[in-house]
Amino acid sequence: MNHCQFLTYGLLKLFLKEVLNQQSEETNKLLCSYHMKTTIFWAIQQNMLPHWCPQNLLAGFWVCFKLLLRWVYERICPNFFIPQNNLFLTKVHGSAQNRLFLQLHELYKKGLACLLQSSSIRSYIIDVLYNPRLSICTDESIMRSEVDYDREVITEKGYVNITGVDLCYITKAIHTIEQYVESPKSLYQVVTLRYLTAVIFQQTAFLLQNMYTNKRANKQMYIADKKSCHMLKLAAKFGCVSDMLYIAMYYYKTLRYREALSVIEMTKVKLAQPYLMYNRHVDRERYTEAVGGQSWSTKMRQAVAEDIGLDNRICYVSELIPEQQSALQNSGYTLYIPVFVLLHFLEFLSYRHFDTTLTQAALDELQVLVHHDQGLYIDVLSRDISWEILGICQQMTGNLQAALYSYQQSLISEYLSNGIQTATQGRIQDMVQLTPHQYQ
Numbered sequence: 001m002n003h004c005q006f007l008t009y010g011l012l013k014l015f016l017k018e019v020l021n022q023q024s025e026e027t028n029k030l031l032c033s034y035h036m037k038t039t040i041f042w043a044i045q046q047n048m049l050p051h052w053c054p055q056n057l058l059a060g061f062w063v064c065f066k067l068l069l070r071w072v073y074e075r076i077c078p079n080f081f082i083p084q085n086n087l088f089l090t091k092v093h094g095s096a097q098n099r100l101f102l103q104l105h106e107l108y109k110k111g112l113a114c115l116l117q118s119s120s121i122r123s124y125i126i127d128v129l130y131n132p133r134l135s136i137c138t139d140e141s142i143m144r145s146e147v148d149y150d151r152e153v154i155t156e157k158g159y160v161n162i163t164g165v166d167l168c169y170i171t172k173a174i175h176t177i178e179q180y181v182e183s184p185k186s187l188y189q190v191v192t193l194r195y196l197t198a199v200i201f202q203q204t205a206f207l208l209q210n211m212y213t214n215k216r217a218n219k220q221m222y223i224a225d226k227k228s229c230h231m232l233k234l235a236a237k238f239g240c241v242s243d244m245l246y247i248a249m250y251y252y253k254t255l256r257y258r259e260a261l262s263v264i265e266m267t268k269v270k271l272a273q274p275y276l277m278y279n280r281h282v283d284r285e286r287y288t289e290a291v292g293g294q295s296w297s298t299k300m301r302q303a304v305a306e307d308i309g310l311d312n313r314i315c316y317v318s319e320l321i322p323e324q325q326s327a328l329q330n331s332g333y334t335l336y337i338p339v340f341v342l343l344h345f346l347e348f349l350s351y352r353h354f355d356t357t358l359t360q361a362a363l364d365e366l367q368v369l370v371h372h373d374q375g376l377y378i379d380v381l382s383r384d385i386s387w388e389i390l391g392i393c394q395q396m397t398g399n400l401q402a403a404l405y406s407y408q409q410s411l412i413s414e415y416l417s418n419g420i421q422t423a424t425q426g427r428i429q430d431m432v433q434l435t436p437h438q439y440q
Contacts, residue, residue: 004052008061008064013033014120015121019115020107038077038078038079043067069108072101078292147292150299151282173200181193194239195239199309201232239301241270242339244266244270245263245308245343246316248267249346252349257353264347264350267343278339278377279306305339308337308339320389323388325423338377340378345389347365360397366393369386383410384421384424387407395427404431407427
């Protein structure tokens with residue numbers, strides 16, 4: 001802790017002793033100084049206050065008080081060193097918990113003026129609190145749980161893109177990131193930087209592979225391949241669960257089908273966890289139980305998944321080149337594919353090279369998902385590309401009637417947000433020209 005953080009901890013201890021523990025006999029032994037220390041540790045760890053300095057002493061106290069209030073409400077106080085250990089497990093529960101929460105909430109409604117109930121603190125801050133030039137915002141009408149806050153951070157972060165796709169531009173982007181690493185950052189900035197770093201590694205990996213694909217310099221290809229694999233694994237560490245599929249795409253693109261399937265199976269296990277946060281859908285209790293209070297690095301790698309964004313100026317999977325080109329013609333630089341659709345698609349493509357039975361099983365899973373999903377795994381904005389991918393798989397297996405139906409569904413989707421209509425129409429036309437008798 002720096003000096004201001006240490007002062008904040010002292011302020012919390014005085015507040016506990018002279019305010020919280022004076023509320024009632026039923027609750028005066030529920031909280032202790034270790035809870036206060038844990039609160040400030042987590043506030044520091046999660047970047048809840050951009051600058052811990054003397055001018056922000058009261059703001060720091062208020063951040064910690066709100067965190068404590070939320071923990072009492074949820075009856076979860078994660079140990080800082082062993083987060084799965086709940087410090088509230090034995091004492092804070094039942095009627096005592098409800099009573100403590102009501103007391104804390106009454107103090108919360110008073111704002112920073114609740115500190116005036118401390119005899120040691122009152123004389124030092126009364127002039128500050130009633131200074132008309134002081135502005136500390138503490139008026140919040142809605143209390144958010146950790147899972148709501150996390151979901152908001154993911155949503156506000158949005159999708160991260162970089163405007164250039166050549167290695168020179170990417171090098172400049174990396175230098176820009178380096179400048180921000182050491183500077184104070186809000187939680188939103190921390191998460192966005194992690195995503196941006198993952199995107200840069202992913203794009204660089206595929207750019208290198210594309211650069212050396214048509215060259216005969218085996219040594220150069222070998223070195224580029226090693227670098228690409230390393231960068232994709234780093235990206236998976238910076239990004240979230242779904243980023244593992246970029247590794248699977250790379251293995252498939254470089255003809256390593258069994259390695260691709262191995263990554264797909266690992267991803268399946270992670271995506272099947274009951275606490276997964278995907279497209280704002282999440283089991284709140286299980287998420288909190290699994291990763292509550294843990295670092296954002298842990299949360300992203302273990303419990304967060306997002307749709308996969310393919311930069312349309314880079315080839316990731318050759319079977320989707322027409323769709324990417326069509327999207328580019330419509331000024332769409334990124335093709336967004338639902339993570340579960342892409343997973344089954346890659347599984348289908350990889351199994352085609354050595355196992356007919358499992359190929360059909362992967363197609364069946366994809367078909368059930370696309371036909372019957374009610375918005376849980378396929379967002380309404382992704383219906384066009386989902387039907388398109390199903391049609392591609394059906395066409396590859398020779399089921400042309402089913403493929404035609406899927407392509408037609410892609411064209412009549414409520415939102416044609418990916419701009420792939422030209423590719424869809426081209427695929428339909430190719431089928432009709434090759435086998436006209438089937439459509440008469």
